[in-house]
Structures are given as C-alpha cells and as structure tokens.
Amino acid sequence: MTATSDPSAPSRRWTRDLRLVAHQVKFEQLAFWVNRVGAVFTVGFSVVFLVMLGASDGNQRVATLGGARLITYYVPGFIAYGVMAAGFTTLAITIVVRRETGLLKRLRLSPMPTWVLLTSIFVSTAIVAVVQFLLLLVIGRVAYHVAFPSSWLALVVAVLVGVVSFSAMGVAISTLVPNQETAGPVTSIVFFVLLFLAGLYFPLPAGSGLARFSNYLPVRHLILAMDRPFDIPRGVSPWAWHDLLAVALWGAGATLVALRRFRWSPRRP
C-alpha cells in the first residue's frame, strides 16, 4: 500500500468541493452563453415572445383572467417558459450531446465527484432562470406597466421548484433520447406540445376540457404557480401550494426515472 490516502479533514474537503462547484459552475455558464443556441432558445425566445405577444394583444382584457390584461398573464407565463426551457429542453439536449460525444464519461472518470457535477448543472440552470426572470420582470414593468409581484418570496420559491423539477424532467427525458441527432427535435416537440396544451399562449378557461387534461401535466401548474404571486386580490394567498406540489411530484417521478435509466457512456455502434 502506498501512502496516497487523502489526509485532509472533512471540513477541508467540503471547502475544496465547494470551490470545485464554483469552478465548474463558471465553466457551465461559459458553455451556456458561448454556445448561443441554448441562450437564444431560453432567454432570447422568452423575451421575444413576451414582446411580440405583449405588443399584439397584451392590453386585451380577458374574462378567463377576471378581466385582467393578458400581459399580466404573459409575464409569469414566460418566466415559467424560461425555467422550463433552461431546465427541460436545454439541459436534456446538453446531456444527450455530452453523453454521446463521451464528455459525460470523461467527467465521470475525472476526480470531480458526481454530486459536484450535478449540483453545478442545477446551479447553472438556476442562474440562467434568474437572469431571464429579472429580464422579463423589467421588460414587463417598463414596456407594459406590469406590476412587480406582491410576494417576491412566493415567486422565487416557484422558480426554484420549477428549476429543480424541470431539470429532473430534462435529465429523465435525456435517457429516452437515443442520439444527438434526435435530441433537439424530440425534446422541442414534446416541449411545445406541452406548452400549447398548458395554455401558455392563451389562458385556458378553468374547467375546460384542455384545462382538466393539462391538470395531469406539470407545465400548467408551473405557469399558475408563477402567476399567483403577481396579481392577487385581497385575502388570497400568493402561494399556489396545490400547483407547486403537482410540479414537485412530477420532479420526483422524473428523478426516479433518471436514477434508473441514466447512462454515462455513449451508445456504441
């Protein structure tokens, strides 16, 4: 036996690991913003959609929103979109590409602990979500006079629950995608169909068939959980517990799928 065991105390190992998380987050961020495709798809799309939809029918007052302006629904809606695009689509595609090119395997074989890698990915996704969340709030406020949320805490919690749950769903769906060629199309189709069903582009009347159906899916619940902290009549809680729980349950289910099916190595011909 050679004298190679790590003599460092547990506390020192923790600070070293946290430094490693910061180090890795820095490069995850660099990869995200330098790559541009992910940045355009996540932050760019949500901003463009918000501006376009806001300009076309944002000031329309709708009965399904109790007579409120549509734009007050679009701001939280597209914050939810950004969280989902960063956590679900972008993450799923990133994982498939990294897996199939051997990058995941290489990271697995490096001394970086797996939890450091996963934590870095989640933190990086959360940073992206927060950037676009602030951007949308400011655009909504400046261009369309949408009030800031009455409960910041409820909104931040909704964003975090969304990031963690949809990241888990992104990891789960990455295990169902066979190769990098199909990663983009498969995840995008699933994503946009879900968005449509959940009524991102137009609020669904409560009790309609589509609303009842999308109650079984996570997307509408996230939109509603984001919507609630914004425009609340007196006496109504800003916490959409029911919706947050539904999103978290989907996240938990996805985590189980991800744990069972996750692969580090590429598929060999």
Add this chain to the structure above:
Amino acid sequence: MTPALRVEGLAKSYGEIRALDAVGFEVERGEVFGLLGPNGAGKSTTIEILEGFVRRDAGTVEVLGVDPGDPRQLPGLRTRIGVVLQELAVEPFFTVRQVLERNAGFYPNPRPVDEVIELVGLSEKRDAKIKRLSGGQQRRLDIGLGIIGNPELLFLDEPTTGLDPAARRTTWDLIRLLASEGTTVVMSSHYMDEVEALAGRVAVLSRGRVAALSTTTSLGGRDRGEATIRFTLPAGVAVSDLPVTVSRVDGDAVEVRTAHEVDDLHALTGWARERGLASLGLRVTRETLEDIYLALTGPEGGESARSEP
C-alpha cells in the same frame, strides 16, 4: 514500488455474453503496454474496469496498488490516473486554454496549463475554439486533457481510431514523448503497426481471453527467428527422401518451418544440385506481426464472440 497494474483472473459478463474470462497481466512503472485485439475482444471492457468505470465480476485488479472497484479508494485513484477515451471528448465551444484550465481545476497537483499546451504542440492554437481544430489537433488536446492532472498512469483507448495517417503519426509522436518522460501508458488498439511502434510489451486479447502475452518483438516467437521455407516437390521424389524436416505438404507444395534456415537451405540446395535440379521454386518468408495476430485472434476475430448466445 508497486507495479502500475496487476490483473489476475479478471472476468466480466454482460448478460449471457462473457466479455472477459480469466484475463491476467502485469505492467511495470514506466512501461508502454499494449492491449491488442479485434473489436469485441474485450480491450475496452478491460480498460473500463481498470479505470473504475465498470465493475468486474471476479478476479483481482490493482491499479497503482489500489483496487479501482473499491468506491472509497476510487476518488483518490482518479487523481493519479489519466484517461483518453475512444471518442474525441472535447467541448466544441471552449478554447484550448479554457478547457485545459477547467479540467486542471479537478486535480490536486495539475501540470501547468501552458506546459501541457506546449507538450501537445498546440501553442499556436491556445486561444482557438476547439471546433476549429483538425481531428489530429483535437486528439492531441484530448491527450493533453488526459495528462493535465499529472497522472502516474495514462490509459489510451484506441487513441488513433478514425484519424487520418498524418494525424496518427503526430499522435504517435506525442505518446512516445510522454513515455520518454516516464509516464506509464496502457493503450488499446486494433492496429498492429501502432502497438509495434509504441508498446514495449503487449497482451493480445481474443474473445475475452489473453491469447498471447510477451514483448512486442518476441510476439508469437518472432524473435526466435523461425522462418518458413516453401518449395515445390520435384516429380518422382517422395517427401521422405527430402533432407529436411517437413512441416506441411499440400499437393506438391512443401512447407518447412525452421529456426535454422541457413542449414536447411544448404541441405536442400546441395541435395537438389546432386540430382541436377536447377529450380525448386524456393521462397523463404518470415511471419509478420499481422500473421501472428491473425493466427492468435482467428479469422473472424472477436465479432463472433459478441453474437454468440
């Protein structure tokens, strides 16, 4: 000092398929060791077990004196080994320097980034995006990532598969350079010339077993100078009349495998002159590494091992 690698009775099955069966070999520090074999012979599985990526079913494995199958020892071991995979595993959007700096952060005592850039010959490309590099340059960067942690032992899994001949050469030069610095290298390949050019010793794997284990120069008895003399049996002569020990007769084609080709040729030609024979159609050949490799691994190679039920 413990050997770099010690493998004994290593076995691994994937379902019904026996990928490895009683594989054993040892690698000393500072060696360049080749794992040679056709696709599916078990090279990658062996390397993946040594790297701690795949769990073995049975056998003893020690990498730098540590069992890679022990989850408590594996993190420490990973700071001491370097790994280069078959795939060109480098992020396309980063620059050469960025990706090396990133990976340097994973290790306790990394090599200086500039030193590695210099070593792999990418000084002029240090700020270039990786997607702008040629295949050979990407492979050299890949090897640079393998050595950024200052490893005592470097695994190279088919380092030149898919590269063009020029890129293969520059990759070989780099591996030679690393070996001359004292890095222990364990490489797999299905190219015989590659192993012959780089490795001092070689294990030939075939269908999950070690078919041969020796120095590269003595593989299959090449160093014993065994030669094959072939000639045509003259009309009216019986094989038993010949002055040499015959190994094989096929019609009138005679084959003599011998370690003393000078003596045997002398006897044969003297015998032929006595009988007034002007020509025997004599040919003397030596086995190439390729002949030995094919003889060891069989014509179907490892493909049949995969499809066996």
